[in-house]
Amino acid sequence: MLSISTRLKMIVDYIPDGEVLVDVGTDHAYLPLYAIKKKNLQKVIAGEYNKGPYLRAVANVEQQKLADKIQVRLGNGLEVIEKNEATVLTIAGMGGNLITEILNDGYDKLSSFKRLILQPMNGEFALRKWLQEHNYTIIAEQIIKEQDIIYEIIVAEPSETSVHLTVKQQKFGPLLMLEKNAVFLEKWSQELQKRQKILSLIAEHANNQAIETKQERLNSEIQMIREVLGNA
Numbered sequence: 001m002l003s004i005s006t007r008l009k010m011i012v013d014y015i016p017d018g019e020v021l022v023d024v025g026t027d028h029a030y031l032p033l034y035a036i037k038k039k040n041l042q043k044v045i046a047g048e049y050n051k052g053p054y055l056r057a058v059a060n061v062e063q064q065k066l067a068d069k070i071q072v073r074l075g076n077g078l079e080v081i082e083k084n085e086a087t088v089l090t091i092a093g094m095g096g097n098l099i100t101e102i103l104n105d106g107y108d109k110l111s112s113f114k115r116l117i118l119q120p121m122n123g124e125f126a127l128r129k130w131l132q133e134h135n136y137t138i139i140a141e142q143i144i145k146e147q148d149i150i151y152e153i154i155v156a157e158p159s160e161t162s163v164h165l166t167v168k169q170q171k172f173g174p175l176l177m178l179e180k181n182a183v184f185l186e187k188w189s190q191e192l193q194k195r196q197k198i199l200s201l202i203a204e205h206a207n208n209q210a211i212e213t214k215q216e217r218l219n220s221e222i223q224m225i226r227e228v229l230g231n232a
Contacts (some may be wrong), residue, residue, distance in 0.1 A: 004030045007119065007151050009141055010094065014155045015039050015088055022047060022086040024077055024102060025094055029057035032070050046072045047080030078106025085109075089116050096123025100130040107134075109183045110158075110223055119152045127154065128170040135159045139152045141175040152176070185229065192225045 008031050015021060017018040017040040023032050026046035036044050046061070048054040057072045078089075089110075091099050099120055105111065110116075116136065118128050131138060131154070140155040152173065164176060176184050200216045202211050 001012045002178065006146050007144060007153075010144065010153055011090055011117050012038055012117055012200045014115070014140060014153070015041070015090070016115065018042065019043070019087040021088045021092045022078070022081050023092075025049070025091060026057055026072070027093070027098075029060050029070065029072060030034050030183045031090060032093065033064055033066065035059060036066055036069050041069075044070045045078070045081055045086060046070055048072065049074075049076045072113065076105075077102040078109050081109060083109045084112040087112055087114050089113050090118075091116075092119035093121060093212050095153060096120035096125070099123075099127055102165070103130060103134075103192055114157060116154075116156045116182055118156070121155070124152050124154070124173065125171045128165060128173070131156050132165045132170065135161070136162055138165075138174055141173045142179065143173070143176050143183045143187065145186070150183060150187050155208065159214035168215060168224060169229065171224070177228055180228075188229055190223050192222060192229065197226070 011031065012035045015035055021032070021035060022045040023029075023035075024047045025047045026032060029046045032044040032046040035041060040201075048057055049073065051145055053071065054074045061067050061070045061072055078125045091102060094102075099118055100123075103116075115130075118127060128138065135158065136156040137159040138154060138156050140153075142153040144151055144153075154173070169177065172184075172188070195218050199215060199222070202214065
C-alpha cells in the first residue's frame, strides 16, 4: 500500500465505495493512488493545473500500473471533467477562498456530486459560508495536527432544504465546536493569543479611526473565541 500522510488517509476514508472520484489539485496523485487501492471505486480523475506536478502524477500512476483506473488530466479546477462525469469531489491543500473560486467556476458541474470532501489550509469560514449559501449540509468534520500543522477536513452533501449556520458555526465548524478535541482547543487558544497580541500592539494608536475599527473587530473575535473555549 502506498505510504501517504494521515491527512490524506482521513480524506480517503470519507470517499464512499462505488463512486467516480475527481481529485482537483492532485499534485503528484498520491490521494488518487491510495484511494483506488483502498476503496472500490469505478475510476478516479486526477486533475492538476501545473505542468510539473502533472507530469509527476502521470509517472506515478504509470509506475503503479494503474493508468487503466486513474486518468490524470491537465487543467484548471473542474475544467478537467465533463458535466455528470464524476460523483465525489476532493480538494485538499488549498486555501478556502481558492476552493470557493473553484466551486463557483465549476458550479454547473456540481449537480452530479453526491459528496464534497474539502481540506482548506485556511479560510474555513469563507468555505463553510459558501456551503451554506449553496445548500450543502456539513455531515462530518475533522481537525488534526500533523508535523506541527493543523488541518481541517470538511465533508458536505447537497441538501434539498435550505441550510443555516450561525456565524460562530461558520467560523469554528458546527461539528468541531461540539466535539472540541485537543487539536481544536490548541488551534483556538493560539488564535486567541494572536488576536490579544495584535490588540495590545495597536492600543497606542486608538485615536485613529481605522485602528479603532480594527480594535472593535478584534474584540468581537476575542469574545467569540473565549465563549467557545469557555465551554470546553
